Amino acid sequence: MADLGAEVAGLRLRNPTMLASGFLDETGGSMLRVYSAGAGAVVTKSIGPEPRAGNLNPTVVELDVGLLNAVGLPNPGIVEYEHEVRHAREGGAAVIGSVYGKDAEEFAAVAGRMASYGVLAVELNLSCPHAKGLGTEVAQDPEAVEEITRAVKRSVRVPVFSKLSPNVADIASFADAAKRGGADGVTAINTVKSMAISADLKMPILKNRYGGLSGPAIKPVGLRCVYEIREAVDLPILGVGGIENGRDAIEYLMAGASAVQIGTAILRRGIDVFSHVCREMSDWMDANGYARVADLVGAAHG
Amino acid sequence: MGSRLTQIVPLEDVVVEDPKTKTYRFRADMHPRPGQFLMLWIPRADEVPMAYSYLENPMGVTVREYGDATRALAAESKRGYRVGVRGPFGNSFAVEGRRALAVAGGVGIASVIAAIQAYADAGIAIETAFGARTKQELTFLDRAKACGPVHVATDDGSAGYRGLVTDVAAKLLHDGTFDMVLTCGPEVMMKKVVDTANAAGVHVQASLERYMKCGIGICDACVLDDRLVCTDGPIFWGDELAKSHDFGRWRRDISGRRVKA
Numbered sequence: 309m310a311d312l313g314a315e316v317a318g319l320r321l322r323n324p325t326m327l328a329s330g331f332l333d334e335t336g337g338s339m340l341r342v343y344s345a346g347a348g349a350v351v352t353k354s355i356g357p358e359p360r361a362g363n364l365n366p367t368v369v370e371l372d373v374g375l376l377n378a379v380g381l382p383n384p385g386i387v388e389y390e391h392e393v394r395h396a397r398e399g400g401a402a403v404i405g406s407v408y409g410k411d412a413e414e415f416a417a418v419a420g421r422m423a424s425y426g427v428l429a430v431e432l433n434l435s436c437p438h439a440k441g442l443g444t445e446v447a448q449d450p451e452a453v454e455e456i457t458r459a460v461k462r463s464v465r466v467p468v469f470s471k472l473s474p475n476v477a478d479i480a481s482f483a484d485a486a487k488r489g490g491a492d493g494v495t496a497i498n499t500v501k502s503m504a505i506s507a508d509l510k511m512p513i514l515k516n517r518y519g520g521l522s523g524p525a526i527k528p529v530g531l532r533c534v535y536e537i538r539e540a541v542d543l544p545i546l547g548v549g550g551i552e553n554g555r556d557a558i559e560y561l562m563a564g565a566s567a568v569q570i571g572t573a574i575l576r577r578g579i580d581v582f583s584h585v586c587r588e589m590s591d592w593m594d595a596n597g598y599a600r601v602a603d604l605v606g607a608a609h610g
Numbered sequence: 611m612g613s614r615l616t617q618i619v620p621l622e623d624v625v626v627e628d629p630k631t632k633t634y635r636f637r638a639d640m641h642p643r644p645g646q647f648l649m650l651w652i653p654r655a656d657e658v659p660m661a662y663s664y665l666e667n668p669m670g671v672t673v674r675e676y677g678d679a680t681r682a683l684a685a686e687s688k689r690g691y692r693v694g695v696r697g698p699f700g701n702s703f704a705v706e707g708r709r710a711l712a713v714a715g716g717v718g719i720a721s722v723i724a725a726i727q728a729y730a731d732a733g734i735a736i737e738t739a740f741g742a743r744t745k746q747e748l749t750f751l752d753r754a755k756a757c758g759p760v761h762v763a764t765d766d767g768s769a770g771y772r773g774l775v776t777d778v779a780a781k782l783l784h785d786g787t788f789d790m791v792l793t794c795g796p797e798v799m800m801k802k803v804v805d806t807a808n809a810a811g812v813h814v815q816a817s818l819e820r821y822m823k824c825g826i827g828i829c830d831a832c833v834l835d836d837r838l839v840c841t842d843g844p845i846f847w848g849d850e851l852a853k854s855h856d857f858g859r860w861r862r863d864i865s866g867r868r869v870k871a
Binding site: 335 | 614615616618649651653654656657658692694696823824825826827828829830831833835836838862864865866867868
């Protein structure tokens with residue numbers, strides 16, 4: 309039987325699947341439930357300095373090819389969120405804290421506080437495509453990515469993953485900027501900026517008009533981004549975007565990811581998707597002569 | 611994912627149930643079961659979860675004005691006005707037992723009326739304890755009466771017993787012949803009904819309400835303990851609610867903060 313244990317930036321995980329930020333992770337109870345269902349780790353909802361209501365509905369649109377969302381970073385704020393992280397941690401969950409802020413100073417403050425709650429690592433949401441004034445501008449500026457990553461690195465001791473946007477011309481240059489800032493790894497990709505229009509009503513469906521696309525439609529985009537980052541930068545990668553089954557996960561590993569994140573697939577396969585993906589990976593590895601996850605990482609690079 | 615895409619439908623009928631409550635009827639390609647809900651998009655305003663008060667085309671939702679979205683709907687609503695609907699979502703009331711009691715509070719009747727009819731259709735004896743502030747807020751009284759005896763309670767005594775419907779329900783459950791309770795209404799009311807039924811050893815199903823964004827089990831806004839009202843609910847059984855830390859005590863606000871229910 310293949311060994312599914314994974315190692316990324318010094319983190320040891322029982323398997324290479326993680327809950328992607330934004331899904332079932334606003335509360336400790338739900339994070340613990342997902343971890344108990346088989347995820348190797350759970351990434352929290354992106355948490356900021358203050359409570360935030362997010363956007364009005366409609367905030368999600370189900371599509372044949374995936375899911376469009378513009379929830380707009382709702383979260384209870386970093387102070388109240390301590391209760392949620394501690395609840396999940398006390399239940400034994402491996403938790404990675406996702407944070408956002410309006411500038412490097414705010415990112416560093418929120419990340420520092422998040423780290424004090426006992427998370428294994430922090431992930432920087434540098435690229436939310438649907439919260440005004442937060443993320444979108446940062447996502448377009450490699451210097452901001454570098455500056456924020458550096459500030460956070462100074463405020464925490466746990467590994468730092470900078471989550472990158474695919475909505476740029478050259479994502480590898482942003483991974484390079486994160487590396488210059490001292491990132492321990494990058495997460496790729498955030499959602500793809502998108503839109504849904506109701507022909508009947510002649511208007512965008514999302515209240516926010518624009519949103520982020522996830523799910524099967526973006527898997528080829530995510531694979532390409534992970535592959536490009538791997539070619540250009542020597543930095544561990546958490547691969548995310550449209551992973552629904554073991555084969556999808558293996559493709560991401562071969563593109564260069566050390567572990568993967570799953571979110572939208574919960575819609576189709578429920579929270580058991582993590583254990584399903586692990587079993588499918590293990591079966592494929594056994595059938596194809598791979599004993600360890602690490603042997604797959606980057607295998608598609610010549 | 612393709613089966614639950616947003617459908618744009620014109621309102622076929624708008625029925626004024628009382629000055630603050632209307633029923634909106636429309637035709638959509640959906641096959642809901644009693645107790646399930648849909649996400650109702652009021653263009654330019656908001657999208658909100660609503661229980662089906664009529665299951666078959668023209669299906670319907672019954673909405674009491676209580677916030678910006680529902681007020682916007684009430685202001686716009688006339689025949690032909692187009693709304694978006696997606697669903698059906700969530701689980702449904704189990705239709706089982708030999709003698710059932712439905713306990714409804716106010717517009718909570720909208721979630722249980724289809725179940726009351728399903729019980730009657732299945733040949734299960736069903737009675738209803740129905741509470742409202744005043745006589746004119748007893749929406750669907752005639753539909754409930756067509757299914758079995760109805761015991762009315764009003765705050766002002768304008769119809770039936772003057773006082774709480776939970777007192778009426780407790781008295782009915784005390785006689786020991788009911789083996790199933792269905793309930794929907796204010797959570798403080800449902801908490802009493804669930805506690806009473808649990809103490810009497812009677813199965814009870816409660817339809818819960820929480821703030822929702824996605825409706826499809828991903829955003830974590832509608833959490834009850836570690837359950838999601840949108841996909842694990844909205845119907846919860848009494849034994850699960852008896853163990854719940856949140857039921858009757860805590861809910862989450864729009865930003866996910868825990869606040870008193």
